[in-house]
Amino acid sequence: MPRKRRRKNHSSSLPTQDWEQLSPAQKLASFKRNQIRGEVNDFASRFDYPIDDFQLRAIDALQAGKSVLVAAPTGSGKTLVGDFALFLALKRGLRAFYTTPIKALSNQKFRDFSASYGSENVGLLTGDVSVNPAAPIVVMTTEVLRNMLYRQDKRLEDLGFVILDEVHYLADRYRGPVWEEVILHLDSQVKVIALSATVSNAEEFGQWLREVRGNLEIVVSEKRPVPLYQHMFVGGRLFDLETKTKGGKSRLNPALLAQTRQSLGESRAGSHTSLPAAVAQLQESNLLPAIVFIFSRSRCDQGQKQLIAAGMDLTNPQEKQQIQSYLDDIAENIPGHDFFALGLDPLFAGLRRGIAVHHAGLLPVLKEAVEKMFAAGLLKVVLATETLALGINMPARSVTIESLRKWDGHEFQMLTAGQYTQLTGRAGRRGIDTLGHGIVIYRPGIDPAIVAGLASRRTYPLKSAFTPTYNMAVNLLSRGSISETRDILRRSFAQFQADRSLVGKAQQAKEKQKEADKIIASGTLECSQGDIYEYVRLHSELQSRDADRARALAREQLRQRNELFRCLKRGDVLVYPNGQRTRHGVVMKKSFTRSGEISLRVLEDNAKLRDFSSNYLAGDLALVGQMLVEDYSERKPRDRQRLASKLRLAVRDNLFPDPPTSSASLPSLPALAGSSAVSSSSQVDKLGANTGTQGKIIDTELSNLSEQRLEEMVVSHPVAHCPKVREHLKKASRWVRLERQAVKLRRQVEISEGKLVNTFDRVVAVLKRLDYLSADGKVSEAGQVLARIYSEYDLLIAQCVLQDVFAGLSPARLAAACSAASYEARREVSGAPVPSLLKPVVNRIEALAENLRAIQSELGAPKIPQSSCALVAATYAWAKGKPLAVAIEAGGLEAGDFVRAMKQLLDVLRQLETIGSVETSASARKAQKLILRGVVAWSDF
Numbered sequence: 001m002p003r004k005r006r007r008k009n010h011s012s013s014l015p016t017q018d019w020e021q022l023s024p025a026q027k028l029a030s031f032k033r034n035q036i037r038g039e040v041n042d043f044a045s046r047f048d049y050p051i052d053d054f055q056l057r058a059i060d061a062l063q064a065g066k067s068v069l070v071a072a073p074t075g076s077g078k079t080l081v082g083d084f085a086l087f088l089a090l091k092r093g094l095r096a097f098y099t100t101p102i103k104a105l106s107n108q109k110f111r112d113f114s115a116s117y118g119s120e121n122v123g124l125l126t127g128d129v130s131v132n133p134a135a136p137i138v139v140m141t142t143e144v145l146r147n148m149l150y151r152q153d154k155r156l157e158d159l160g161f162v163i164l165d166e167v168h169y170l171a172d173r174y175r176g177p178v179w180e181e182v183i184l185h186l187d188s189q190v191k192v193i194a195l196s197a198t199v200s201n202a203e204e205f206g207q208w209l210r211e212v213r214g215n216l217e218i219v220v221s222e223k224r225p226v227p228l229y230q231h232m233f234v235g236g237r238l239f240d241l242e243t244k245t246k247g248g249k250s251r252l253n254p255a256l257l258a259q260t261r262q263s264l265g266e267s268r269a270g271s272h273t274s275l276p277a278a279v280a281q282l283q284e285s286n287l288l289p290a291i292v293f294i295f296s297r298s299r300c301d302q303g304q305k306q307l308i309a310a311g312m313d314l315t316n317p318q319e320k321q322q323i324q325s326y327l328d329d330i331a332e333n334i335p336g337h338d339f340f341a342l343g344l345d346p347l348f349a350g351l352r353r354g355i356a357v358h359h360a361g362l363l364p365v366l367k368e369a370v371e372k373m374f375a376a377g378l379l380k381v382v383l384a385t386e387t388l389a390l391g392i393n394m395p396a397r398s399v400t401i402e403s404l405r406k407w408d409g410h411e412f413q414m415l416t417a418g419q420y421t422q423l424t425g426r427a428g429r430r431g432i433d434t435l436g437h438g439i440v441i442y443r444p445g446i447d448p449a450i451v452a453g454l455a456s457r458r459t460y461p462l463k464s465a466f467t468p469t470y471n472m473a474v475n476l477l478s479r480g481s482i483s484e485t486r487d488i489l490r491r492s493f494a495q496f497q498a499d500r501s502l503v504g505k506a507q508q509a510k511e512k513q514k515e516a517d518k519i520i521a522s523g524t525l526e527c528s529q530g531d532i533y534e535y536v537r538l539h540s541e542l543q544s545r546d547a548d549r550a551r552a553l554a555r556e557q558l559r560q561r562n563e564l565f566r567c568l569k570r571g572d573v574l575v576y577p578n579g580q581r582t583r584h585g586v587v588m589k590k591s592f593t594r595s596g597e598i599s600l601r602v603l604e605d606n607a608k609l610r611d612f613s614s615n616y617l618a619g620d621l622a623l624v625g626q627m628l629v630e631d632y633s634e635r636k637p638r639d640r641q642r643l644a645s646k647l648r649l650a651v652r653d654n655l656f657p658d659p660p661t662s663s664a665s666l667p668s669l670p671a672l673a674g675s676s677a678v679s680s681s682s683q684v685d686k687l688g689a690n691t692g693t694q695g696k697i698i699d700t701e702l703s704n705l706s707e708q709r710l711e712e713m714v715v716s717h718p719v720a721h722c723p724k725v726r727e728h729l730k731k732a733s734r735w736v737r738l739e740r741q742a743v744k745l746r747r748q749v750e751i752s753e754g755k756l757v758n759t760f761d762r763v764v765a766v767l768k769r770l771d772y773l774s775a776d777g778k779v780s781e782a783g784q785v786l787a788r789i790y791s792e793y794d795l796l797i798a799q800c801v802l803q804d805v806f807a808g809l810s811p812a813r814l815a816a817a818c819s820a821a822s823y824e825a826r827r828e829v830s831g832a833p834v835p836s837l838l839k840p841v842v843n844r845i846e847a848l849a850e851n852l853r854a855i856q857s858e859l860g861a862p863k864i865p866q867s868s869c870a871l872v873a874a875t876y877a878w879a880k881g882k883p884l885a886v887a888i889e890a891g892g893l894e895a896g897d898f899v900r901a902m903k904q905l906l907d908v909l910r911q912l913e914t915i916g917s918v919e920t921s922a923s924a925r926k927a928q929k930l931i932l933r934g935v936v937a938w939s940d941f
Contacts, residue, residue, distance in 0.1 A: 039063055039088060040056075040063055040084075043059070049431070052076075052077060052221075054070070054072060054076075054220075055077060057217065058070050058193075058217065059084050061219070062085055062191065062193065063088070065191070066191070066215045066216055067191045067192040067217070068081065068193055068217045069167075069194045069202065069216060070195050071202040071205075071220045072197075072198060072220070072221040072222075073198050073225075074197060074422065074426065075395055075425060075430060076221060076223070077225065078196075081193060081195065082098060082165060082193050083113075083116070085163055086098065086137050086161070086163070088160075088161065089136060089160050090121065090136055090137070093136075094158055094160030095138070095159045095160060096137050096161040097139075097145055097161070097163070098138070098139045098163045099139075099140055099165065099182070100140075100142070100165045101141070101142060101172075101175065102141070103127075103128075104367065106139050107124070107126070108371070109165070110122060110123075110139045113137060113139065119132070120132070120135070121136055121137055122139065123139070124140070125138055125139075125140040127143065127144060127903075127907045128903045128906050134155070138155075142182060143175070143178050146181050150185075150475040159187070159190050160189075161190065162182070162186060162190055162191070162192050162193070163193040164179060164183075164192060165195050166195065166196070166197075167179060167195060167196045168196040168199055170462070171465055172465060173465050176464070176465035177465060177472075180493055180494070181472065183213065183493075184212060186213075192209070192213050192216075197421075197422065197425075198221075199462040200461045201461045201462055202220045203218060203220075204462075204497070206218035211496070225428070225430045226427075226434070226435065227428070227436065228424060228427055228428060228438055229241075229436070229438070230438050230451065231437060231440075232439065232440050232441075232442050232451060233273040233281070234256065235259060236277045237273075237281070238281050239256040239259065240256070241253060241256065241448060241451060241452060241455070252448050252449060260448060275292070275307065276312060278292070278400060279292075280312070282381075282398060282439075283314065283380075288381065288397060289374065289379065289381065289396045290380070290382075290398045290400060291381075291382050291384055291394065291400070292381060292400045292402060293385070293400070293401050293402060294383055294384070294403075295385060295402070297361045300358075300359050300384065300385060303357075303383045304346070304350040307350070307381070308350055312353065312355065314353060314354035315378065319378050322376070323351055323352055326351075327352070327369075330365060330369060335883075335934070337883050337884075338884040338934065338935060340885070341883065341888060351379070354378065355380070356381070356382045356383070357370075357382070357383045358371075358382050358384040358385070359384060359385040360385070360894075360897065361895065362896045363895050363899055365938045366896075370382065374396075382396075386423065394426065395426055395427075395428065396426055397436065398427055398436070398438070398439060399423060399424050399426050399437070399438050399439065400440075400441065401424070401441070402441050403443060404440060404446055404450070404451070404454070414450075417453070420455065423438075424455070463497065464492065464494035464496075464497055465494075466492045466756070467494070467862065468756065468862075469763070469862070470763055470766070470772075470794050470795045471786060471790060471791075473485070473760065473763045473767060474767065474773070474787045477764075477777055477783075478783070478787055482764065482777040485760065486757050486760065489757055489760055490756070498755065498756075502749050505749050506745075506749050508741075509745035509749065512739075512741045512742035513742040515738050516735050516738035516742060519735045520735070525735065527719050527722050527725075529718040529719050529721060530717060530719045531719070532719050532728045532732055534717070534719075535714070535719040535720065536735075538713050542707070542711065558614075561621065562614050564621065565612075566598065567623075568590060569590065570588060570589065570590065570629060571626050571628060571629045572586070572623055572625075573586050573587075573623070573624050573626060573627055573647070573656050574586070574587065574623060574624065575621075575659065576622070583604055583605060584604070584605045584647055584648075584656060585602035585604040585605065585610065588601050588602065588603050588629065588632075589634065592824070592825055592868055597613060597614055598613070599612070599613050599614075600612040600613075603634055603643055603647075604644070605644055605647045605648050605651060606644065607640045607644035607645075622659040624657065624659060625656045627646070627647065759861075759862065762862075765859045765861065766795075766855055766859055767783065767786075769855055772798070782802055785798055785801060788911065788915050789915065790911065792865050793865065793867055795852055795864055796821050796848060796864050796867065797821055797822060797908065797912075800821050801915060801916055801920070803848065805845060806818070807917065807919065808919070811924075811926035811927035812876055813837070813838060814912075814924060814927045815875050815876070815909065815927040815931055816835075816838055816872045816879065817841045817845065818905060818912065819869075819872050819901075820841075820846075820872050821845050822904070822905065822908045823870070823901060823904075823905070824867060825868040832874065834872045835872070835876055838872055838876060842869050845869075849867060870892070874890035874891030874892075875891075875901075875902075875905065875931075877890050879927065879931060880930075884934060884935055895935065903936065905931060906928055906931055906932060909924045909931070910924075910928065912924040913925050
């Protein structure tokens with residue numbers, strides 16, 4: 001994060017009396033400026049503090065015509081290097097693009113650079129916002145730049161610099177590939193400035209950048225500009241995490257350890273530090289302003305209410321007046337009924353006291369106001385989810401983490417060292433604080449040693465998430481052949497990392513095989529009856545086929561279970577095993593993950609809630625009936641008890657009888673019955689189980705034999721009748737293990753060598769099947785439509801367009817239909833039922849999606865995410881002019897989620913306007929006007 005700038009005109013030399021009046025820091029800054037010449041000197045003169053050495057190294061590299069990778073901690077000032085690239089672009093009459101992973105960060109940078117370089121020189125492009133797009137400096141999300149590259153936008157012609165802020169985001173599973181697409185497709189003359197958090201493999205990433213971008217300087221700094229001290233709250237008291245011994249070494253604080261041990265014998269209330277107590281202690285210790293990370297939106301909101309109820313007021317009258325001016329600006333744009341629907345009164349009450357919340361459920365305009373007020377020093381405590389940790393410029397004196405465990409969608413997981421570093425990196429304001437403070441609130445089971453381990457490790461490896469997509473494939477193939485596109489994929493960071501790991505795996509395979517060959521050459525494993533190695537190979541092949549059959553059965557079970565989960569709905573009654581008995585439960589909520597996995601929240605007959613996942617379910621599950629549950633909420637304990645009692649009575653009255661035993665249970669693997677040789681070879685069975693089945697020990701000839709023939713060969717093999725067969729097999733165990741390991745490693749090498757290309761080939765197979773590509777890989781007219789759709793649902797939207805699903809729809813219905821084709825319910829959202837007039841089009845969209853997934857499964861290609869119709873009713877209500885309260889209730893969303901969903905929908909409608917028929921295009925244009933109103937239309941920059 002760059003330090004706050006103040007423009008000043010410094011002369012290269014100062015009168016003696018003026019020099020004597022300078023502080024040591026100012027003298028150092030003046031000295032360093034005098035050592036710099038030319039453009040760098042002009043740039044450095046804008047600041048009244050010294051430019052750090054790592055910044056100078058990067059700036060010198062840029063001035064010398066190199067690209068640069070800067071990896072440094074949060075708050076160290078790496079953005080200053082990107083700032084210099086913008087400065088150079090204006091000086092040299094070139095264009096510069098500054099890209100960020102999220103719109104909020106783009107908006108913030110747009111404001112900062114407009115203040116520095118003048119609003120006439122800075123533009124903004126975020127998909128839903130376009131301001132001064134022809135400016136010499138344009139801030140944009142990385143996806144916008146990727147789309148410009150594929151369109152071969154004219155603004156790329158005089159592009160000199162591209163700053164990729166938060167470039168470590170390329171490890172993100174879903175959006176990360178965009179960064180690699182940009183890096184690979186930018187013209188070789190464009191200088192790339194990649195700004196990253198401190199990662200443990202910065203050199204590896206830099207080496208790849210050199211390979212694909214040419215001359216590049218790697219600049220790594222691990223020094224924090226403001227030292228960070230670690231603490232823990234235990235029982236309402238603040239303890240240092242570590243102390244120094246007499247010898248100067250760090251150790252865990254004995255007083256902290258004693259307090260945590262004492263807390264183990266106390267009640268939870270005795271050991272836990274409440275939020276009001278924690279904030280009061282922070283205030284008393286002069287550790288405000290503070291960010292408190294709470295990994296739950298609802299707990300953030302509840303926390304603000306708790307602090308208000310505790311009488312906490314952290315602002316003076318003057319600050320209250322300034323805060324009120326922000327709130328008045330917001331309130332005057334909100335209709336009265338919307339203000340009430342948004343529940344802004346308690347939020348505003350907290351803000352006036354200097355207490356804020358910051359999470360994705362807030363309206364963008366409110367989040368922006370919180371960021372501005374915090375940066376201005378008006379807010380003292382911000383209760384935030386982890387989304388605040390990404391790039392947003394909100395430094396604090398201290399950061400408190402409420403819990404080291406967070407929900408990952410399936411279960412609670414401990415924070416990683418990288419996540420902990422990212423969160424605590426906000427602590428310590430450069431130029432204001434001499435120290436930053438990272439604080440963890442103690443909970444039973446959180447040993448101080450765990451916190452010390454997280455704080456001391458800096459291992460945050462950058463791993464590529466690059467994979468071919470359908471839109472990417474048609475765009476690449478429109479510019480080159482299949483062979484040329486494969487070459488591009490081989491240049492990706494993902495392949496670069498795979499290739500580096502393959503060297504080690506290939507060497508390991510060679511060493512394992514060498515050891516196995518030595519055993520054979522030694523002649524120590526011989527049988528007078530026959531070839532012991534051949535016998536083991538035969539038996540191993542049989543075991544491998546048994547395992548393959550078991551896996552095939554498991555896959556079929558998963559397929560059947562997914563079909564059942566897709567059909568289930570709220571109110572369905574299920575029966576499933578629970579230990580030695582069966583249990584009944586009623587479905588209360590159904591949701592989808594980004595990968596298409598289905599999650600169910602079930603109320604059991606014991607009144608407890610249980611979550612089921614289609615990919616993680618163990619045992620059988622059967623649908624046995626349905627109950628009316630409209631009047632019950634799983635969130636209310638009393639409702640849960642009433643509904644569970646109703647369910648138990650229905651089960652007792654045999655309304656929901658247990659189904660017959662499922663035939664889909666995994667059968668036991670068939671034994672080689674009737675063979676004394678096989679039954680006597682339990683040692684071989686044991687070997688197979690221990691060494692795994694992925695590394696089969698087979699010759700090419702064995703894989704072509706039928707299972708019956710293999711059984712006959714095992715039974716009739718001479719070694720099977722040797723009285724010492726078990727002794728032979730025991731001696732052969734090491735050889736078996738080495739052979740399996742060598743084969744497994746070789747196969748991993750073979751698979752990894754062509755993994756990206758194989759995925760691309762499967763994507764191409766799907767595109768050919770659907771006529772987006774010709775048989776020889778040429779992009780068809782349908783492919784040209786797909787090439788202009790930039791969405792995770794690109795293929796589904798293209799199918800809807802080409803199958804005329806959207807044809808003839810009114811603007812409001814078109815908006816709702818597009819929602820069904822492109823909305824993903826990332827949280828547990830059920831939404832109101834689909835209006836009857838929209839059911840036909842929604843059913844067609846769901847049928848198309850199902851057909852696409854079937855084709856993708858058949859061809860082994862990546863699947864499109866599971867879209868949701870949960871927002872159809874809400875979108876239609878909003879498009880028909882209904883109040884915000886009606887739309888939010890219909891969608892089951894918070895205001896911020898609703899606005900974000902509508903802005904994403906607007907992006908789809910804009911694309912549809914350019915690719916649809918004349919009629920559909922006109923309808924899409926009108927639909928945008930219907931959606932872009934009220935809270936959705938408010939500027940968030």
